[in-house]
Amino acid sequence: MSTSTTAPTTTTELRDAVRDAPGPVVATGAGTAADWAAPPAPDATVISVRGLAGVVAHNPGDMTVAVGAGTPLDALQSALAEHGQRVAFDAARVRRGATVGGLFATADSGPLALAYGSLRDLVIGVTVVLADGTVARSGGHVIKNVAGYDLAKLLHGAHGTFGVMSEVVLRLHPRPPAVRTVALPCPDLAGLPAAGRAVTDTPVEPSALEWSDGRLLVRLEGTEGGVEGRATRLAGLLDGAAELPAADADAAWSSHADAVEGPDGRAVIRVGVRPTQLGEVLTSLVGEADAEDVTAAPATGVATLTVPADAEVVAAVHRRLAAAGGTSTLRSRPAGTDLPAWGPAPASAVLLRAVAASLDPDHRIGRGRMDPWLPRTGAPA
Amino acid sequence: MTTATTGAGSTTGALAADFSALLPDTCVITDEVGLRSYECDGLTGFRQVPAVVVLPRDAEEVAACVRVCARHGVPFVARGAGTGLSGGALPVADGVVISLQKLRRILEIDVENRRAVLEPGVFNLDISGAAAPHGLYYAPDPSSQQVCTIGGNVAENSGGAHCLKYGFTTNHVLEMEVVLADGTLVTLGGPSSEQAGPDLRGLFLGSEGTLGICTKVTVRLLRKPEAVRTVLADFPSIEAAGDTVGAIVEASIVPAAVEMMDSLAMEAAEAAVGAGYTVEAPAALIIELDGPAEECDEQFAEITRLCEEHGATRIHVAGTPEERAKVWKGRKAAFAAVGRISPDYFVQDGVVPRTRLAEVLTRIAEMGSEVGLRVANVFHAGDGNLHPLVLYSEAAGEHETAEDLSSRIAELCVELGGSLSGEHGIGADKACSMTRMFTDDDLAVMQRVRAGFDPDGRCNPGKIFPTPRLCGERPGPFRPHPLEEAGVISRL
Structure with a gap:
């Protein structure tokens, strides 16, 4: 569908490719979210950032790493593991080779977001190429830094609009020596907020708390003695809670990730509401929108679900979330379907349009991805 | 009533009249004495009397005040408590200060x-x-x-x-x-x-x-975490204290806080509040852990072991909330307490990669010696956020030397791969140093983002980004808040 593909291997080559492309440009990484958000302009030049891969600088003592935006996160995690470190981030599609840049641009996140936030909380510096070939950097290589605007935030969740990232600096955390999972029955989604609070009211400080397949999964990370004691305490405090054997825990989290990614042929939607609304909103979506594959984080109010790939059903989900004061974003979109990616535009969309007009007046970068919040056509000549 | 002309040609009187139509008289300040109390924030060396100060009482009134500014084409500066240390709330000449102090519910x-x-x-x-x-x-x-x-x-x-x-x-x-x-x-x-x-x-x-x-x-x-454990450990050198922090990181422990003080800072803090520091010690660390009890106890034992292994000369465990408060009170007082050992001082805020702490401290000491000024250090060692205090005497004519040294220290942080500011912000204070950390293109792109929000540049102009007018100004000496001298609050 796109006119041509280029694959730069340096920031300079990326700059030239972006600047010299004749019209709209769409950046791609591993392609694990190619069908997320709204479709890019059909005549866009595809620029792959896969050539911008690998560690640029890893400073284990400073707990930071700079990588090319096209670096697959799973490969990076393996390299960091040798130093006892990790990026505290575990979105489901990481296992399919998703790149750091792609995970960032799509604002993806996994169960660890409870304790560590999403990549917006972990990225401390970024280098970005704008449509006119300007190369700009913000942040830096230190975790604590308030100098200048944090341009990375603008690119988080922008699905490849505004600019193309070439390099990303991440803060790291130690790999926990021990991990345990405690499972707690929670058959009814309506009871989810209360079940979640029962866990977070204890002092065990889970690093992840997710509902999947009729139960709550509580991940505890820390020292061997620490997680053992916390798992035992949790099992003693909450009715029906029991620690899962390691193999069962792995299977449970893997099944959770499968649900987040959803089966082929259905539309995947990520939603966010106030935690206390989660039970009611999800119950209504199951009843009224045929929602399935539900996973939910009762402490953060974030959930992922699938619905039939029908434009009216997806639009109804957006409306339901907007009515609840929440947010919704279309993720996977089955091939050949035309589904509304975004809900009603918030008042702040005026800022998106103004910033886009300032950074990329012809809307070349990622044109179409944020339609209708951003124009799907370039500026008139 | 003053008839000074604002930037866009409106008179201050016309501006004030529009505000008076929105707000009660007590919420519109135009008299010289009233205006003067808004002339600076915590960075007292930078001063500018605004044309008008308004004190809206809710969000709608804030918005209405901003619309008045828009109509008159005048700049505005939002202000909270005015405790900022980088001149972020420094008024703009002929501009409006919008105080948020009435929105405190x-x-x-x-x-x-x-x-x-x-x-x-x-x-x-x-x-x-x-x-x-x-x-x-x-x-x-x-x-x-x-x-x-x-x-x-x-x-x-x-x-x-x-x-x-x-x-x-x-x-x-x-x-x-x-x-x-x-x-x-x-x-x-x-x-x-x-x-x-x-x-x-x-x-x-x-x-x-x-x-x-x-x-x-x-x-x-x-x-609230179930358990909190705090230790104060003295070390025979800054390097030994720095190595201990490195060892804690290598041990995969993320403490809640790791603070370091040098002997000069401890001498001042001890004189001010008597927190129980060893003033002869070249360096001390305050390390705090929090979390579930099992985890906390296990890691605390490891931390005390690492302190001993790195030659700690005294390890004081603050076992009660009172003792913990005392240790922290000294730390918080250290900054203002420096006034006890020096007539004037500048506080700096910079960040280096944590592994370069010893290097930057050595360089700072050398730079101080070269110009004959002492530098006390109190900082967040865990994340490399330094707060060097350049001690000097205004009366002895050392102002410019001290100010220059302070600026060079922040720029040294950038040279070592760090940042101009870890928490105080750039404001008016460091706008001129931004070109050390960012390229013209970096800054231009930030300005383009700003233009999307504020195309006319009326929202706190003169901050963050270097301007010729700003970069010509010379700040006065720093003055601490009375609560700082009492060890109740601190700025680092």
């Missing part, structure tokens, strides 16, 4: 959803105070937390001693209501950590009042 403590909804003028510490009966607290704890406001924290993306483990303001804000430069109100962020589209909330946080005025903020509250 805690609108909601939502226990079940663990969040607080606040007006911008709420004091940071009062958030935790209101949450405490529910076993909750607000994590970011800038040292001035008794007197700084959440609106200012939003503007500066404030940290605090415990941000090593818990992160900064940006990691704790869910949603904000913001007045844009044209007076429209928009919401940034949302009710969960999940946002649809770009993270404009994150872009706004830390933008130092240059993108708009925050009029309402929803922050996350955390459950």
Whole structure:
């Protein structure tokens, strides 16, 4: 569908490719979210950032790493593991080779977001190429830094609009020596907020708390003695809670990730509401929108679900979330379907349009991805 | 009534009349004495009397005031408690100061959803105070937390001693209501950590009042940790203390806080509040752990072992909340207490990669010696955030030498791969140094983003970005807040 593909291997080559492309440009990484958000302009030049891969600088003592935006996160995690470190981030599609840049641009996140936030909380510096070939950097290589605007935030969740990232600096955390999972029955989604609070009211400080397949999964990370004691305490405090054997825990989290990614042929939607609304909103979506594959984080109010790939059903989900004061974003979109990616535009969309007009007046970068919040056509000549 | 002409040709009188139509007389300040109390923030060396100060009482009035500014084409500066240390709330000549001090209601403590909804003028510490009966607290704890406001924290993306483990303001804000430069109100962020589209909330946080005025903020509250363990350890050298921090990191331990003080800072703190520091020790660390009890105890044993292994000459475990408070009081007082050992001083704020701490401290000591000035050091060792205090005497004519040394220290941090500021912000103070850290293109792109929010550049102009006018000014000496001298608050 796109006119041509280029694959730069340096920031300079990326700059030239972006600047010299004749019209709209769409950046791609591993392609694990190619069908997320709204479709890019059909005549866009595809620029792959896969050539911008690998560690640029890893400073284990400073707990930071700079990588090319096209670096697959799973490969990076393996390299960091040798130093006892990790990026505290575990979105489901990481296992399919998703790149750091792609995970960032799509604002993806996994169960660890409870304790560590999403990549917006972990990225401390970024280098970005704008449509006119300007190369700009913000942040830096230190975790604590308030100098200048944090341009990375603008690119988080922008699905490849505004600019193309070439390099990303991440803060790291130690790999926990021990991990345990405690499972707690929670058959009814309506009871989810209360079940979640029962866990977070204890002092065990889970690093992840997710509902999947009729139960709550509580991940505890820390020292061997620490997680053992916390798992035992949790099992003693909450009715029906029991620690899962390691193999069962792995299977449970893997099944959770499968649900987040959803089966082929259905539309995947990520939603966010106030935690206390989660039970009611999800119950209504199951009843009224045929929602399935539900996973939910009762402490953060974030959930992922699938619905039939029908434009009216997806639009109804957006409306339901907007009515609840929440947010919704279309993720996977089955091939050949035309589904509304975004809900009603918030008042702040005026800022998106103004910033886009300032950074990329012809809307070349990622044109179409944020339609209708951003124009799907370039500026008139 | 003054008839000074504002930037766009409106007279101050016409401007004030428009404000008076919106607000009661007590909320519009135009007299010289009243205006003068807004002429600076915590960076007292920079002063500028504004044309008008307004004190709106709610978000709608803030928006209406901003619309008046828009109509007259005059710049405005939002101001909270005025405790900022980089001149972020420095007024603009012929401009308006919009004080948020009347917007100080805690609108909601939502226990079940663990969040607080606040007006911008709420004091940071009062958030935790209101949450405490529910076993909750607000994590970011800038040292001035008794007197700084959440609106200012939003503007500066404030940290605090415990941000090593818990992160900064940006990691704790869910949603904000913001007045844009044209007076429209928009919401940034949302009710969960999940946002649809770009993270404009994150872009706004830390933008130092240059993108708009925050009029309402929803922050996350955390459950108070089950256990807290605090140790004060003396070391025979800065290097030994620095190596201990490195060993803690290598041991995969993330303490809640790791603070370091040198002997000069401890001497001053001890003289001021008697926190029990060993003034002869070349360096000391305050290390605090928190979390579930099992984890805390296990890691605390490891930390004390690492301190011993690195030659700690004294290890004092603060075993009670009172003892812990005493250790921290000394740390918080250290800064203002420096006034006891030097007539004047500049405080600097810079960041280096943690592994280069010893190197930067050696260089700072050398630079001080070269110009004959002492530098005391109190800093957040865990994340490489330095707060060198350049001691000097105004009376002895050392102002310019000290100011130059202080600026060179911040720029040295950039040279070593760090940042001009870890928490005080750039403001008016360091705008001229920004070209050391960023290229012209970097700064131009930031300005283009700003233009999307504020095309006429009326929202806190003259901050963050270098301008010729600003870079010609010479700041006066620093003066501490009385509460700092008492060890009640601190700025580092």
